[in-house]
Amino acid sequence: MSAARGNPLDLRAWLDQARALGELKDVAGADWDLELGTISELNVKRSHPRALLFDRIQGYPAGYRVLTCSTASPARLASILRLGSERDHRALVQKLRGQPARWQARAQDFAPLEVAQGPVLENVMNGAEVDLFAFPAPRWHERDGGRYIGTGCMVVTRDYDSDWVNVGTYRVMIHDRNHVGLDMIAGKHGAIQYRKYMQADKPFPVCIVIGADPLGYLVSGIEVPFGMCEYNYIGAILGEPVAVVAGGLNGLPMPAAAEIVLEGWAAPGDERIEGPFGEFHGYYPGKAATAPAVRIERVYFRGDPIIVGSPPAKPPNDYSYSKAVMRSALLFDALAAAGVPDVAGVWAHEIGGARMFNVVAIKQRYAGHARQAGHILNQCGVGAYLSRYSVVVDDDIDPSNLQEVMWAVATRTDPAIDIDIIQRGMGSKNDPMAIAYPYRAPFNSKAIIDACRPFDYLAEFPAVAEASKPLQETVRAKWKHVLGD
Template sequence: MLQATTRNQDLRSWIEEMEAAGELLSITGADREREIGGIVDIYQRKIGGPALLFDEVPGYRPGFRVLANLFVSVKRIALTLGLPEDISEVELVRFWRDRFKNTPVIPPEEVETGPILENVAFGDDIDLLKIPTPRWHEGDGGYYIGTGCMVIMKDPDSGWINYGAYRGQVHDKALATVMASKGKHGDIIMRRYHERGEPCPIAVVVGVHPGLFSVAGLEIPYGKNEYDVAGGLMGQPIRVICGPKTGLPIPAEAEIAYEGFIHEGDRVDEGPLGEWTGYYAGGLKKEPAIRVASLMHRNDPILTGCIPAVPPNDDTFYRGTYRAGAVWHEMEAAGVPEVRGVWSHEAGGSRMWLTVSIKQMYAGHAKQAGLIASQCHAGAYANRVVVVVDEDIDPADMDQVVWAMCTRCDPRDDVDILKGCWSTTLDPRAYPDETRNMNSRMVIVACKPWNRIKDWPQVVRNSAALDDHLRAKFGPSLPSFF
């Protein structure tokens, strides 16, 4: 089983590592209104481009920087986790599946101080506008400091600490908003405070080691502390300081953090933001206001962006591999046997299309696998299509998947429509009512029919033994794909 190695916890060590590996491109002089976001859009249209570090942003203090395009590269994901840099996407999915099955837990360590406290402001000294937050897309309704972020909250009943990756817009020096879809842990926690008649404490952290940030987007089960999971992933306790106004745990090596309170009914206009579905589906709406009580940042802070857009994009590509691993783990935990692979396709924002490969063991096995994949926690949110294929099909190879759909699926018997499923207002095909937080989805069984497996026509393809013989004999003199 692949194991991640111990990593440094601050973003700057990650930047140095990526630069040494030839995975970083530095750009000077791009403005925050159109040019930073425009350059990011171009670079994330194709998987494998470099991480982008923007410096000398016009109109802002020298040294205040912006980092984006973190994870649109399997190599960078691997380096971030301390895995072999030539790891395949399939191996990465298997790593996450094994990690979820055998997750080491290392609780955070509270420390007295850290670089995040190099600059601390309260009251009239708070100024979020001094950070060069870009307008990431031309059609965005404002400046989103929270895309590559951690949003930290605490359950008022159990004391459980949760952090997620929710979008956050800057409106004024001490005013921001947060948008968490209904059913997300942050939304549940906020409502619990408001039901008690109390404001909800919140901290937003922008600029941490990407390994720590990546956990914010994982489907960690309700009640489980993401810091414990991140510590296990990083191989050491995450060092945290207590927020001076909320007491919430904030990474000591973070670049930027602000904390404050959300009062019930206190909402301001937010959006639109070009989202991970590739559309402006959310529009302009009222979202919870964060009245900022403190702003902390390192000297020469670095804002990180993980930008949603038309797939492929930085917001969804890296999540696809661990979401597939999480779905795989949750299917096995639900009792589905012989799962051979899972893929969460990038074209669906790594959520809307899941392909599951199984070795059929009994009648109804394929249908069971599809239904559970579509409704387990890691697969349920905003899913649209689940395809179940046999073990001879690579779930990450769409040519093979479409071939299986065309030749092994009978639409009369093998397609089910599920209604009233968990979705989001960001889904352009969510139900057209005032809530728009449910959708329908298809479960497609593209497997050989159970009662015809033994007499199913033979596949027209070389045997594995012949492939091995030909590659050994002719491979050195033929093209690399041979």
């Protein structure tokens, strides 16, 4: 697509790239009921998981497909973010540093471009023809409350009293042939817009994009500022506007090459039981509860449509890697902005859902440097929500390597003085520990673990018993046939 015509967020163009990179695997014959979800879950826990493209799904026509694990490797994430080729996550974090601020600053120059036609209009189901079970929406896990057609999706909504269009990733469960449940946590932009319509007793217009270039759900799944349209932000990453087609019924903009779009309204008072569904930290923290039900009046879809799936689960899960990379870069920038010098690396670990177990490596420069880094990592704007453990290590430790981090914790701390506790910090109602808390509001306590060598004993601290780096490199090069690349 030329810049003048905008970028239609075509998933198939990206799939060609992923295939060329050797990052895509075809899977035929899986059952949408638990099997597809379990294959994806086991796949994403492998050391180099490929993206999976499921076809010939049981009970569905060949060509009706589901893509999973799309963002779960450095090479794929770099290509989705248009950051060139990158196969190392530390280098990817470095490339990402500063970019979110630049994208945000440029977003106003990339308003979406409305076009009249696009592949998304190839097929239409209208009114009584609407049947959401025509698509192979998976039941991902045994305890899920239903089939979730929307996980790696983009939910497009418009403000009640302004023309601000928001695009958020919120889970979407099928209730019946033409209704879905939409779980938007209070405070999320879609939820704020929904409340305004409900207060005015007006139906809430919604378009749900089930499948597009994964850049779409990656951006709609991060905290883009209030009042800013995610399409603008995506345009800033692409360097060209997103090409959109207006929904024929409610006028909301959908990417011109979207795979499937559900168009409809949530009527005032129509809230139904939704869930349960797992959370990013790996638990079902709450019981099923009511959520807005959207009546789908029309479905647009491409020939041989592809659902993009990205379900949460015990980490590493489908999107924990992309969250780890994105949040590590944001935390790195936040530390620099707060004036913490000599940060060598930051890693928001997948095991903590990229929120609950974060590590910063520093080159210690002065007394107190380590505590400063740890407290800011824990309490900065990007980091405070549901932060639990923030660990500070010396720069000889790779912060993304749990084995090394925990070795530093085990050997360079004196627990009585090296663990600071912050009480009544910013928590979440989705905290799996909330069940055992005494608080009447979403607080949690936080631990800052200073696992750096004590600054006042640096010179005397015992030397590490291992071959020096130059010796390791020489021996590795000479003994490649024994040690591998």
